[in-house]
Each structure stands twice: as structure tokens, then as C-alpha cells.
Amino acid sequence: QVQLVESGGGLVQAGGSLRLSCAASGRTFSMYAMAWFRQAPGEEREFVSFISWGGGTTYYADSVKGRFTISRDNAKNTVYLQMNSLKPEDTAIYYCAARTLRSTYAYNYAYNYDYWGQGTQVTVSS
Numbered sequence: 001q002v003q004l005v006e007s008g009g010g011l012v013q014a015g016g017s018l019r020l021s022c023a024a025s026g027r028t029f030s031m032y033a034m035a036w037f038r039q040a041p042g043e044e045r046e047f048v049s050f051i052s053w054g055g056g057t058t059y060y061a062d063s064v065k066g067r068f069t070i071s072r073d074n075a076k077n078t079v080y081l082q083m084n085s086l087k088p089e090d091t092a093i094y095y096c097a098a099r100t101l102r103s104t105y106a107y108n109y110a111y112n113y114d115y116w117g118q119g120t121q122v123t124v125s126s
Contacts, residue, residue: 009120022096038092
């Protein structure tokens with residue numbers, strides 16, 4: 001089992017940057033594929049980005065492609081989301097998630113993830 005704790009959210013002006021971190025407990029972090037999702041008020045949770053257990057495969061939602069970068073440091077049990085050129089529509093609670101399924105099957109569906117953090121708020125002002 002793994003516990004996830006996100007940090008790094010906050011208030012930023014449009015065009016600014018934030019880096020989210022997700023620290024995982026446990027010694028088997030490298031066995032999990034990781035992802036970031038987000039949920040805006042009144043909206044469903046949506047996929048943002050995925051990274052494979054070894055970090056060699058990444059995927060992004062079209063809405064963030066070219067602006068966000070996902071990475072992981074297995075030695076530190078941490079996954080990151082670097083967010084640049086932020087827009088007001090990026091405002092949401094951001095969640096990191098882990099799954100034991102190591103393939104990339106249905107990586108963008110929330111129900112395929114086994115563990116979730118509590119979320120961190122990102123607010124982008126115009």
C-alpha cells in the first residue's frame with residue numbers, strides 16, 4: 001500500500017508557473033505508474049498527465065501539452081508536475097494517483113488508479 005501527499009499548489013497569475021510534488025510512502029514506489037488528475041468546481045475529475053514506473057513513458061492531456069511536464073524521482077519517492085504558462089482554466093484541485101497496473105492501458109481513466117492523494121488547490125487569476 002502507498003500513501004500520497006501532494007504539495008506546491010497556490011495562487012498564481014496567468015502566465016505564471018507552479019511545480020506540484022507528490023510524495024509517496026513505502027519502499028515500492030518505483031513499482032507504481034503515477035498520474036495527475038484535476039477537478040474544477042462542478043466538473044468531473046479529468047486526466048492531466050501520466051508517467052510510467054520507470055519514467056520512460058509520459059502522456060499528457062491535449063489541454064496541457066507543451067505547458068506541463070511530469071517527472072519522477074524514484075530515489076525520493078516523489079512525482080512532480082511542472083506547470084508553465086498557466087491559464088485561468090487550469091484552476092482546479094490537483095490530485096496525484098498511483099496504480100499497480102504497470103502497462104499503459106487506460107492510463108487516462110481515474111477508475112484504473114488504486115491510490116489517491118488528498119489534493120492540492122491551484123488557482124490561476126486572470
